[in-house]
Amino acid sequence: MSDTILSLSGVSKVFDLGGGHSIEAVRDVSFDVQRNAISVLLGPSGCGKSTVLRMIAGLEDPSAGTVQLNGQEVHGPGRDRGMVFQAYTSFDWLSVRRNVEFGMKINGVPKAERQERAAHFIDLVGLTKFIDAYPTQLSGGMRQRVAIARTLANDPALLLMDEPFGALDAETRWHMQELLVEIAERAETTIVMVTHDIEEAIFLADQIVFLSAHPGQIKEQIHPEFKQGRVADKESVIARPGYGDMERHIMRLMREEGTRE
Numbered sequence: 001m002s003d004t005i006l007s008l009s010g011v012s013k014v015f016d017l018g019g020g021h022s023i024e025a026v027r028d029v030s031f032d033v034q035r036n037a038i039s040v041l042l043g044p045s046g047c048g049k050s051t052v053l054r055m056i057a058g059l060e061d062p063s064a065g066t067v068q069l070n071g072q073e074v075h076g077p078g079r080d081r082g083m084v085f086q087a088y089t090s091f092d093w094l095s096v097r098r099n100v101e102f103g104m105k106i107n108g109v110p111k112a113e114r115q116e117r118a119a120h121f122i123d124l125v126g127l128t129k130f131i132d133a134y135p136t137q138l139s140g141g142m143r144q145r146v147a148i149a150r151t152l153a154n155d156p157a158l159l160l161m162d163e164p165f166g167a168l169d170a171e172t173r174w175h176m177q178e179l180l181v182e183i184a185e186r187a188e189t190t191i192v193m194v195t196h197d198i199e200e201a202i203f204l205a206d207q208i209v210f211l212s213a214h215p216g217q218i219k220e221q222i223h224p225e226f227k228q229g230r231v232a233d234k235e236s237v238i239a240r241p242g243y244g245d246m247e248r249h250i251m252r253l254m255r256e257e258g259t260r261e
């Protein structure tokens with residue numbers, strides 16, 4: 001039996017640019033997300049990936065169609081959704097511990113529980129040694145791990161990530177991708193992530209939603225079944241029969257979209 005947590009139905013977005021101009025960013029996008037799955041939105045630059053994610057977060061309203069979370073239509077942001085942005089969003093004047101406790105404090109979580117949950121998620125992202133350090137003392141990848149721990153500590157039903165590893169060097173990025181798979185397994189969280197990195201999408205995704213270039217429409221929904229479930233390390237995925245075919249297929253989709261304009 002399928003267990004759908006999130007459902008987009010006929011979602012479109014037109015932005016008013018003023019002076020009688022408008023831009024259609026997203027057109028008639030429909031897809032479902034299963035509980036505990038990792039879904040990846042993939043597509044060329046400007047195709048509307050961030051816009052779709054922001055509508056799921058409730059930061060933008062669709063111009064048409066609906067976004068439903070647990071059967072309820074989304075109107076505005078909520079604690080059931082946590083967002084990790086591309087830019088590091090840690091508070092530099094707070095220690096790692098206080099950064100991770102911050103949201104829980106705002107939400108009135110009692111101190112003892114707050115401390116315990118913060119320690120748990122800081123451990124999950126491998127930063128226990130740095131619990132009393134400040135973000136400026138950390139590397140970019142470590143800061144992004146703080147942002148992930150802080151978001152997870154609020155126990156969102158849905159973790160939304162907009163190119164969270166985009167600014168990281170290749171090796172850190174690869175470690176972060178593996179960490180995300182581990183988090184998805186251990187924290188039993190549902191993840192919707194945006195990327196334009198094909199390798200990252202295939203490694204992470206249970207489902208890839210490929211959007212065509214402007215306006216963003218679903219071109220294809222791809223299920224990397226060759227992985228036969230989640231794989232903990234990236235080289236094993238790349239070595240699997242079926243990886244090369246899927247990568248080439250997605251590269252062709254990308255290329256078709258790139259030459260359209």
Ligand SMILES: Nc1ncnc2c1ncn2[C@@H]1O[C@H](COP(=O)(O)OP(=O)(O)OP(=O)(O)O)[C@@H](O)[C@H]1O
Pocket residue numbers: 015016017023024025043044045046047048049050051052196214
């Ligand atoms: N607030 C806004 N006002 C007007 N237009 C916007 C707004 N946000 C996005 N757009 C437009 O919507 C389209 C899709 O933008 P979006 O940021 O969703 O693309 P993207 O797929 O995330 O691109 P990238 O890969 O470069 O991050 C673009 O043409 C952009 O100019």
Ligand SMILES: [Mg+2]
Pocket residue numbers: 049050051194
């Ligand atoms: Mg974007």
